[in-house]
Amino acid sequence: MLGYLDALKTIQYEIRHEVENTIREGVRALNSEVVVGLALLVIVLLISPIIILLVRMVTRTLQAFSETLLEKTHELSNEKKRSDKLLYQMLPPTVAQQLRQRKQVSTEVHESVTVYFSDIIGFYELAAESTPLQVISLLNVIYKMYDSQIDCYDVYKIDTVGDAYMVASGLHMRRPDTNHAAEVAHMALDLLTGTENFVIPHMPGEKLKIRIGIHTGPVVAGVVGTKMPRYCLFGDTVSTASRLEYTGQPFKIHISSATRSMLEPTQGGFIVVPRGEVDVHRNKPKMETFWLVGRHNDTKKRKEKMERENSTKVSGSKKKKGNPSVIKKILCK
Structure with a gap:
């Protein structure tokens, strides 16, 4: 038993x-883990301000960057609108869209179009x-006046060559039921x-003298050129x-x-005076032509227009800022 007890x-x-x-060994392991944890905690506490600062800087x-991108997007949108406006002044919207899509612009045949020429x-x-600068300045003033006026009518400006001004109506009309001859006449x-x-x-002692010719008939319209495409009209109607x-x-x-004949059924009526037969084309028979003198209710409209212009000037003098589009719509009525 003693031996067993000793064992x-x-x-x-x-x-x-x-x-x-x-x-x-367990205590040592726990101590090492605690030391590592404390070391990591200290490192995190030291690095966290730097991380927060970096996050703020990135934010x-x-x-x-987002504000700049938004501003640039807005500027790009404005530039696109301006380029579209400039493009639509050179080409009809339907033709411009076809050229943008790299499509072949087909030639169009219009049965009835009214063409206007003036020089x-x-x-x-x-x-x-005159000096070249004076000539350019004169043409610029005249064309600006014409361009601001034709916006009031359903017409399309075709071309300006020197002092010649060409306009047509009936090609791509905003209101299909409109009498294009009446639009050009107005x-x-x-x-x-x-x-x-x-x-x-x-x-100052000289006045500007212009003459105007208008004819209605069929035309062929198409885009000529690729580097500087131009929308042109062809046919006897243009030459006439x-x-x-x-x-x-x-x-x-x-x-x-x-x-x-197209102005006769127009409501309101135009004053037309016969001129007689005129040798318009050298190798063709004489044509019966007329003078477009005015409108029957032109005096009343002019009076109303002058009253609107005077009221617009009075209201414009009271208010420093105005809406040009609203004033333009009033003057175009």
């Missing part, structure tokens, strides 16, 4: 020694007595009225309108019988 004590001592060693950079009488003599009367009192800036303008007289609107 048992020896085993107990060994077990206790083994347990103590295990506990010591501000992203905000500034300045004695322009080359006037240009010879426009011609208003342009003539605006030109009657026009004084040449560098020659040009010849009517050439054989006209100062401050008169020379129209053909085809245009007159």
Whole structure:
């Protein structure tokens, strides 16, 4: 029994020694883990302000970039609108869209179109007595006046060559039920009225004299060229309108019988005076032509327009800022 007790004590001592060693190793491991955790905590506490600062900097950079991107997008949208507006002034919207899509623009045949031509009488003599800058300034003022007026009508400006001004109606009309001959007639009367009192800036003693020719008939329309495409009209109607303008007289609107027949059913009525047969084309028979003198209710409309203009000027003097589009709509009525 004593031998067994001695052996048992020896085993107990060994077990206790083994347990103590295990506990010591566990304590050491826990201490090392705690030290590592504290070290990591210290590192995180030291790095966290830097991380927060970097996040704030990145956030501000992203905000500034988004604001800049939004501003550039807005500028790009405005530039696109301006380029579209400029493109639509050179080409009809349908034709411009086809060219943008790289499609082949087909030639169009229009059965009835009214073509307007006007030029300045004695322009080359006037240009010879003026400097190039004066000629350019004069044409710029005249075309600005014409362009602001034709926006009031359902017409399309085709071309300007020197002092010649060409407009057509019936090609791509905003209102299909509109009488295109009446639109051109109204426009011609208003342009003539605006030109009657026009004084040449560098020659105050001289007045601008224009003559106008209008003809209605079929035309062929198409885009000519690829580098600088131009929308052109072809056909006898164009040449006839040009010849009517050439054989006209100062401050008169020379129209053909085809245009007159379209103006007859127009509500309100135009004042048309026969001119007689005129040799418009050299190798063709004479044509019966007419003078477009005015409108039956033109006096009343002019009075109302003057009253609107006066009221607009009075209200514009009271208010420093106005809406040009609203004023333009009032003057176009």
